[in-house]
Amino acid sequence: MLYTLHEMSHAALAPWQMWASMNANMFSHPFSPLSYSPLSRKIAAGNELFVRITQRYHKPEFGISETLVGGTAVAVSEEVAVDKPFCQLLHFKRDFGLRKGRADPKVLLVAPLSGHHATLLRDTVRTLLPDHDVYVTDWVDARMVSLFHGPFHLDDYVDYVREFITFLGPEVHVISVCQPTVPVLAAIALMADADERVKPRTMIMMGGPIDARRSPTAVNNLATRKPHSWFKSNVIQRVPAKYPGFMRQVYPGFLQHMGFVAMNPSRHADAHQDFYNHLVAGDGESAEAHRRFYDEYNAVLDMPAEYYLDTIKTVFQEFSLPKGRMFVREQLVRPQAISKTALLTIEGELDDISGNGQTEAAHGLCTGIPAKKREHYLAPGVGHYGIFSGRRYREMLYPRIRDFIRRHA
Helix, strand or coil, rough: HHHHHHHHHHHHHHHHHHHHHHHHHHHCCCCCCCHCCCHHHHHHHHHHHHHHHHHCCCCCCCCCCEEEECCCEEEEEEEEEEEEEEEEEEEEEEECCCCCCCCCCCCEECCCCCCCCCHHHHHHHHHHHHCCCCEEECCCCHCCCHHHHHCCCCHHHHHHHHHHHHHCEEECCEEECCCHHHHHHHHHHHHHHCCCCCCCCCCEEECCCCCCCCCHHHHHHHCCCCCHHHHHHCCCCCCCCCCCCCCCCEEEEHHHHHHHHHHHHHHHHHHHHHHHHHHCCHHHHHHHHHHHHHHHHEEEEEEEEHHHHHHHHHHCCCCCCCCCCCCCCCEEEHHCCCCCEEEEEEEECCCCCCCCCCCCCCHCCCCCCHHHHHHEECCCCCCHHCCCCCCHHHHHHHHHHHHHHHHHC
């Protein structure tokens, strides 16, 4: 019912959004006489702010059309390498034309399925491309997946990762950011235990809850304060009739977004106030930076209910992986079975999503990996998003990732 009411409220706001958008244009367009009135900038800014706060944000594009390889511009195109109901494995193919292509390391970048789209890792992809052949997990919005395809559990997530690793072959290097560190470690451990032919060269884990008992954050505390039944009763909704996934149970994106904002409400309020002031002052560059950030931040997807509830229980309430009690399809996950895959863990000193030590805990579990093939790095002055995007990621963290891959390739 809540999901339906949400859709109805969006429909009710549509005429007002159209009216506000028209006003914003009339009072800001240089060819409009209304744009030269004394209050034009304030009226235009107020109307645009209303539109941006109330509108629906759709999945952004990666927008990566070229990269520099060895100082030469190379065209980049997106290809779907593997198409699954809940995920597409995207290949960012570099077109070298008539020149001979480079045998760069193959990287599987496992994006989080935790609210935002994989495009949140755009900067990660763009930075990797000059030196690597990059594949990314692009998770599908659950409301767009028909019930015909059945449920999607945490076990299915692990199966997807194993399938993608097998598809890419034994030369692959796996990078997981935040949430997928647990299922990625589980997948690689199961593959090692089964002595499968394909074993990744490296696994690089960045800001993830391998052991959520360490340095618990607000995210961890919420999961432990509420019983599992509370999450099932209060955040799980059925998809309304207008979507292909009609009647599928999901954790809706709009509820997740409310949770994101509730973690730092004053920061977001200040950001919107600054946006209004930038528009009034004519600071187009700052206003555009605000639009770019919130176009990404406000674009959220629905998560399959089964997967979300499994994750709450397994990762944040029972701590099954660090306790040695995690099972995938009745098979015990044994990280100590991994011996041939090198491990690099990265954490941000100021991470308020995944606390310090949560990712480093992987080293205590992967005892079969020789010490010379394991590294940990705590990035000073870096928060959660700075682990995989921004200047500090590009200048401080990426060189470590690149060099680690090269050493173990």
